[in-house]
Amino acid sequence: MSISIEQRRQHRLMTIEKSLAKRHRKENAFRRMGLLAVVTGMTLVAILFISILMRGVPAFWQATFYMDVYFDPEVVQLEPKPERESGESQFAFNERYSQWLTRAGLVNWQTLIDNALEEALGEEVEPRQLRDLRALVTSGERYALRDRFVEDPSLLGQTVELKMLASANVDVWIKGNIDRDLPDARQQLSAQTRTWADQLEEQGVIRNAFSTSLFLNTDSRSSLASAGLAGAFMGSLFMMVVVIGLSVPLGVSSAIYLEEFAPKNRLTDLIEININNLAAVPSIVFGLLGASIFIGYLRLPLSAPLVGGLVLTLMTLPTIIIATRASLRSIPPSIRQAALGIGASRVQTVFHHVLPLALPGILTGSILGVAQALGETAPLLLIGMNAFVANVPGTPLDQSTALPVQIYLWQGNELRNFFEARTSAAIIVLLGLMLSLNALAIWLRKKFETRW
Amino acid sequence: MKKQMLSVAVVAGLAASVSTAAMARDTIQIAGSSTVLPFASIVAEEFGNTYSEFNTPVVGSGGSSGGLRQFCQGVGENTIDIANASRQIRSGEIESCGENGVNEILEVKFGYDGIVFASRLDRSEFALKPEHVFKAAAAQLPQDGELVDNPYTRWSEIDSSLPDQEIVLVIPASNHGTREVFEEKVIHPGCETVAEVEDDACNNLRGDGRIVEIAGDYTETLARLDAQEDAVGVFGLSFYDQNRDRLQVATVDGVTPSLETIGSGEYPVSRPLFFYVKGEHLDVIPGLAEYTEFFLNEMISGYGSPLEDAGLIPMDEEERAEALEQFQSRTVATAE
Numbered sequence: 001m002s003i004s005i006e007q008r009r010q011h012r013l014m015t016i017e018k019s020l021a022k023r024h025r026k027e028n029a030f031r032r033m034g035l036l037a038v039v040t041g042m043t044l045v046a047i048l049f050i051s052i053l054m055r056g057v058p059a060f061w062q063a064t065f066y067m068d069v070y071f072d073p074e075v076v077q078l079e080p081k082p083e084r085e086s087g088e089s090q091f092a093f094n095e096r097y098s099q100w101l102t103r104a105g106l107v108n109w110q111t112l113i114d115n116a117l118e119e120a121l122g123e124e125v126e127p128r129q130l131r132d133l134r135a136l137v138t139s140g141e142r143y144a145l146r147d148r149f150v151e152d153p154s155l156l157g158q159t160v161e162l163k164m165l166a167s168a169n170v171d172v173w174i175k176g177n178i179d180r181d182l183p184d185a186r187q188q189l190s191a192q193t194r195t196w197a198d199q200l201e202e203q204g205v206i207r208n209a210f211s212t213s214l215f216l217n218t219d220s221r222s223s224l225a226s227a228g229l230a231g232a233f234m235g236s237l238f239m240m241v242v243v244i245g246l247s248v249p250l251g252v253s254s255a256i257y258l259e260e261f262a263p264k265n266r267l268t269d270l271i272e273i274n275i276n277n278l279a280a281v282p283s284i285v286f287g288l289l290g291a292s293i294f295i296g297y298l299r300l301p302l303s304a305p306l307v308g309g310l311v312l313t314l315m316t317l318p319t320i321i322i323a324t325r326a327s328l329r330s331i332p333p334s335i336r337q338a339a340l341g342i343g344a345s346r347v348q349t350v351f352h353h354v355l356p357l358a359l360p361g362i363l364t365g366s367i368l369g370v371a372q373a374l375g376e377t378a379p380l381l382l383i384g385m386n387a388f389v390a391n392v393p394g395t396p397l398d399q400s401t402a403l404p405v406q407i408y409l410w411q412g413n414e415l416r417n418f419f420e421a422r423t424s425a426a427i428i429v430l431l432g433l434m435l436s437l438n439a440l441a442i443w444l445r446k447k448f449e450t451r452w
Numbered sequence: 453m454k455k456q457m458l459s460v461a462v463v464a465g466l467a468a469s470v471s472t473a474a475m476a477r478d479t480i481q482i483a484g485s486s487t488v489l490p491f492a493s494i495v496a497e498e499f500g501n502t503y504s505e506f507n508t509p510v511v512g513s514g515g516s517s518g519g520l521r522q523f524c525q526g527v528g529e530n531t532i533d534i535a536n537a538s539r540q541i542r543s544g545e546i547e548s549c550g551e552n553g554v555n556e557i558l559e560v561k562f563g564y565d566g567i568v569f570a571s572r573l574d575r576s577e578f579a580l581k582p583e584h585v586f587k588a589a590a591a592q593l594p595q596d597g598e599l600v601d602n603p604y605t606r607w608s609e610i611d612s613s614l615p616d617q618e619i620v621l622v623i624p625a626s627n628h629g630t631r632e633v634f635e636e637k638v639i640h641p642g643c644e645t646v647a648e649v650e651d652d653a654c655n656n657l658r659g660d661g662r663i664v665e666i667a668g669d670y671t672e673t674l675a676r677l678d679a680q681e682d683a684v685g686v687f688g689l690s691f692y693d694q695n696r697d698r699l700q701v702a703t704v705d706g707v708t709p710s711l712e713t714i715g716s717g718e719y720p721v722s723r724p725l726f727f728y729v730k731g732e733h734l735d736v737i738p739g740l741a742e743y744t745e746f747f748l749n750e751m752i753s754g755y756g757s758p759l760e761d762a763g764l765i766p767m768d769e770e771e772r773a774e775a776l777e778q779f780q781s782r783t784v785a786t787a788e
Contacts, residue, residue, distance in 0.1 A: 101504040131756075139758070143501050178697050186573075186696045221493035222758055299530050302481060303510055387483070387512035388493040390500055399479055399510040412671045414490065414694040 052431070056424030062211035062225065063166035063174040065137060065200070067116045070159045071149065075111045078104055081153045104150055109142035110134065113164070120205045121196060132192040136200075138167040140223025165213060166206060168224035168418040170197050174206060177417045188417075214425060218390050219406065224415055229426055231392045235305045235385070235400030236374060242309025242396060243316055243373050248366050250313075251320030258321070259328045260350050279318035286315045287379025295383060302384035303399035311383060312373040319372065323365020327358040360448040367441035371434050377404040403430045477529045478738050480509035484519020484536030485629050486669045487565055487688050488725050491759050492536050495747050498758065499739075502746070506739035511536075513669070516629030520728070524549035527732045533740055535728045538565065538629030541785055556731020557785040560744055561775050562753050564765040566689035566714040567633055567721045569702040572677055576615030578684060578702035582720075584610050586642025588619045589663055591656040594648035602658045620683035622676045625667040633723040634686055638704075641720075674698075689714065690763020715765050722765070731782060748776045 082100050084093045117133055118125050125133050141164045148162075149155055165171075169188040172178050174197060184191055200206045217228030262268045290311035294300045300307050331354050339349040355362075380386065386405050393400035401409065407426045413419040482492055493511045500508025514522065516537040523535035524545060541557065549557060569580055587610045592599040607614035624630040635655055643654035657663045664683070666672045670691040677683050677699075684702065689709055692699055701709060704721055713719040727747075734740050746752060753759045754766050767775065 098505055102502075105502050105504065182697055188694070188696065220497060221490055222497045295530055299528070301477060301530050302532070303512070384481075384483070384512055387481075387510045388489065388496065389510050390493075390497050390508040391479070391510075399481065412486075412669045414670065414691045416671070416674065416695055417697070 052424050052427050055421055056426075056428045058175065059421035059425035060210060060214060061208045062213070063171040063201075063206050064209040064211065065120075065164040065166060065206055067120050067162060067164060067205060068159050069112055069116045069145070069162045070119075071155045071157060072112060072115065073157050075115075076107050076149065076156055078107060078153075081150070101150065104146055107146070109145045112145060113137050113142060120200060120203070129192060132190045132196070135167055135189055135193045136170055136196060138165045138223045138225035140217075140220060140226040141165060163209070165211065165225045166197075168415055170206075171225055172417040173197055174201055174208070177421070214422075214429075218392055219388060219401070219409070220390060221388060224413075224418060227410070227422065229403065229406060229429060231389050232401045232403045232406035234393050235308070235389075236402045238305035238393060238396040238400070239309040239312060239402060240370060240374060242306060243312050243370055244366075246309070246313040247316040247320055247369065251317050251366070251369075252324050252362060255321045255324035255328065256350060256355070259325045260354065261346065275318050275321050279322055282378075283315050283376055284378040284382070286311050287382035289314065290379060291382045301397055301399070303387050303389070303401075304397050305385075305393060305400050305402070306396040307383050308380050308385050308402060309396065311379045312376060315376065315379065316369040316373045319369040320366050323369065324358070324362045327361025327365065328354060330361065331357050357450055360445045360450075363444045363448070364441045367437055367444070371437040371441075374437070375404055375430065375434060377402075377408055380405050381408075403433070479507040480534065480737055480740055480743055481512075481532045482509055482534040482536060482727070483512035483514050483522050483532045484534075484727070485516040485538040485725075486513045487538040487628075487630060487690075488536035488727065489513050490690065490762055491563075491725070491753075491764055492534075492727065492747075494758055494762055495743075495752055498752060499743055499746050503739065503742060506742065509534075509739075509743060515627035515667075517627050520545050523728060523730065524552055524554055526552040527554055527730065529736070531730075533730050533733045533737050534743075537726045537728060538723060539632045540724075540726060541728060546785060554730060554732065555784070556734075556782070558729040558731050558744075558779055558782060559785045560727050560729060560748070560779050561724050561767070561771070562727065562747055562764075563725055563759065563767055564714060564722050565725050565763075566709045566719055566765065567630055567637070567723070568687055568689050568692050568709045569684050569704070570687050570692050570699040571684045571702065572681055573698055573700050575681065575700075576617055577700060578607075578615065579613065579706065580702045580704050581611075582638045582642035582704070583645045584614060584642070585621070585638050586646065586654075589621055589623075589639065589657050590643070590646075590649065590654075591658045592649065592653070594646065599648065602660075605662075618682040619662050620664065620680050621662065622664045622666060622673050622680075622683050622685040624673075624686060625665040627667055629723075630686065630688065633721065637721045637723070688763070689765075693763045711760070711765055725764070728785070729779070731784065744779055745776065748772060748779070 079100070082093070082096050084090075114125070114130070114133060117136060144164070145162075166174065170193070173180070173189055173194060178188065187194065189197070197206065213226045214228045215233075216230055217226050218231035219229075220227040258268060258271065290307060294307045294310055295302060300310075335353050335357065336349050339353045340346070344352065380402055384399075385401055386409060387399060387401065388409070389399050389401050391398065391400075403426070407423055407430065410419050410423040410426060413422075480496075482496070489511060492509075496509040496511050500506065512519075512532075516535075516539055519532070519535040520537060520541060522532050525531050541559065546557060549555070569578065569585070571578060584607070587593060587602075588604060588607065590602055593602050593604075594600075595603065604610050604619060606616055607619055608616040610619075623634060640654055643649055643651070664676060664680075666676065670685075670687050673685040673687060674691075674695065677685050685699075687699070689711075692701055692709075703709075704719065707713050707719045709719045709721075714722045729740065729744055750772065751757055753764060754772070757766065760766055766772075
């Protein structure tokens with residue numbers, strides 16, 4: 001009898017031990033799988049970041065000429081800059097000034113650059129080689145020279161050391177982004193231009209310098225080396241102002257109403273389901289909606305950040321409502337009960353007690369929603385924001401692009417050798433903005449977080 | 453009180469921004485062909501830099517058909533002023549324009565562009581004929597007297613002079629004007645050499661994955677060539693020109709495409725480029741007429757101009773004068 005009990009005990013122990021080993025194995029396997037998933041994810045993110053950084057960071061430095069430019073009075077034949085005379089109306093002065101500007105534009109500024117290059121090369125360039133010579137400096141620099149002169153006409157007759165960007169192809173050549181051993185027929189630059197570029201680099205006239213053009217210039221097609229993000233940045237900024245101005249008040253107030261005041265009935269259930277569904281609608285659908293309503297029906301202008309902002313507001317609203325509701329729900333009912341118990345009205349309860357406590361959650365949700373809107377591209381393509389715009393928009397109604405759309409546009413540029421790096425640089429700028437927004441969200445949450 | 457003021461200010465700001473939308477637009481708005489886009493953007497930039505009194509025009513893409521559809525949406529400040537097209541406007545498009553009140557369609561021809569076949573530099577060279585391309589692309593081909601599904605899988609099976617390489621042809625989708633030129637100048641002449649295929653069936657291309665249609669721009673075609681290394685892609689000459697370090701171009705009928713051979717008409721696959729100006733907007737949008745005339749200026753689109761540097765094949769003196777005269781006399785395009 002006792003043996004049988006002992007046997008049964010043994011048997012039971014063995015079963016337990018067996019199952020225990022199995023459970024441990026399972027647990028270990030699960031842990032390892034989880035770790036593997038995290039490691040895979042991190043590796044992929046690391047590869048993404050490293051490849052973007054490797055390609056993009058060099059684009060912040062560009063081949064730049066440091067040359068003495070002589071504002072030759074024989075080339076710059078222009079009467080003095082008009083001053084407003086007493087008794088002259090503003091309109092008449094503007095007219096006269098704009099005529100002067102047009103004449104300033106007709107001056108052959110390119111000649112000044114040609115002369116400076118000849119000086120630096122120390123050789124006389126024959127007319128038939130002019131084309132090779134002009135391939136060195138990016139074509140936008142002649143307008144930069146004009147603008148500099150218009151600002152300060154006293155430069156006439158003076159020699160100034162100026163920084164000028166090399167053309168995109170020279171930049172590619174100097175940086176070695178094109179195979180230098182390719183035969184002439186496969187090179188973008190003529191043999192003469194390449195020799196000159198190498199010679200000038202050796203003399204230190206061409207240096208690889210940090211370039212602000214990426215940040216300060218607008219997009220450019222005729223002068224690729226000076227294409228920048230300023231216009232797209234302002235466009236994105238205007239859109240974000242519209243998004244924050246509309247979606248945060250609308251989203252937060254509707255969430256407060258739905259969570260704290262609305263009766264629980266079929267209608268509010270339906271609204272809740274709809275909001276949850278809206279959050280899952282693909283963004284391109286909002287673009288189509290925006291194109292037909294804001295542009296087709298309300299007749300708002302094409303390519304305007306205002307329209308982009310409105311479309312992105314529609315997209316961000318559900319995100320903010322959901323985040324705000326979740327944040328309100330996480331406030332313990334005891335807070336409300338205590339407030340109501342000492343005689344506060346419901347509005348007082350919400351605005352004096354619940355909302356301040358829910359604020360960190362609401363802020364985090366809103367900032368993440370806005371950050372998502374900042375990176376959105378698809379709906380903007382449908383409202384004409386993928387156009388080539390060479391102006392910095394002054395108002396939300398001016399035509400403009402946005403940062404992610406600019407990345408898309410550069411990605412499509414024909415000159416791959418130059419724009420692959422430029423695109424990555426633009427991605428770095430956008431990612432930097434996103435990361436700082438997310439950091440802001442985390443900081444705000446930490447700062448206002450309450451524990452109970 | 454302060455909060456109220458703030459909300460009043462926000463509402464007033466929004467109202468003001470909506471009401472200014474009704475004010476006149478002072479920037480030219482352009483959309484259309486992605487082949488014309490680089491040229492139009494350069495002109496727009498030079499225009500903005502030259503004329504201090506006008507804004508730099510805004511140039512969008514969307515393909516020739518997409519641009520003309522936007523163009524025909526109607527007259528008004530939230531419709532575009534100019535549609536770029538790498539093909540001539542169709543009579544159906546003129547009709548749909550007319551239905552929406554766009555009657556003054558001014559056609560401006562500004563130069564030529566070549567369409568080239570190019571493959572990766574590390575692959576074999578191609579010497580194509582329209583016939584080869586048709587045989588590689590057709591849905592059905594005659595075999596022993598009856599039409600069967602296209603049997604060819606390698607170029608060398610079509611013609612022994614062609615390399616022994618998988619057939620993959622990357623062509624523009626039908627939203628591009630380039631597609632029409634490709635069909636008209638390559639597929640149709642090739643089709644004529646094969647008597648058994650009826651004219652209507654010429655445009656039926658095989659659907660077994662050997663023909664890849666690209667709705668985006670040429671960079672997408674280039675990316676395709678990186679993924680499928682055997683592929684032959686259809687590009688604009690200017691695009692090929694900017695990427696000569698990775699692409700090699702195929703000859704067509706023994707002629708290598710270049711500015712010279714296309715300008716002289718020797719290379720068969722070329723087409724004129726156009727843009728269409730909305731006559732109704734000429735007096736409304738400042739600078740529209742000036743932009744058009746600036747575009748046709750010898751300094752901008754002639755020999756030695758920035759557009760030629762970007763790969764445009766310029767028109768000769770006579771054609772340029774004719775195009776300008778046609779615009780200045782406001783000759784309206786009509787549906788035949």
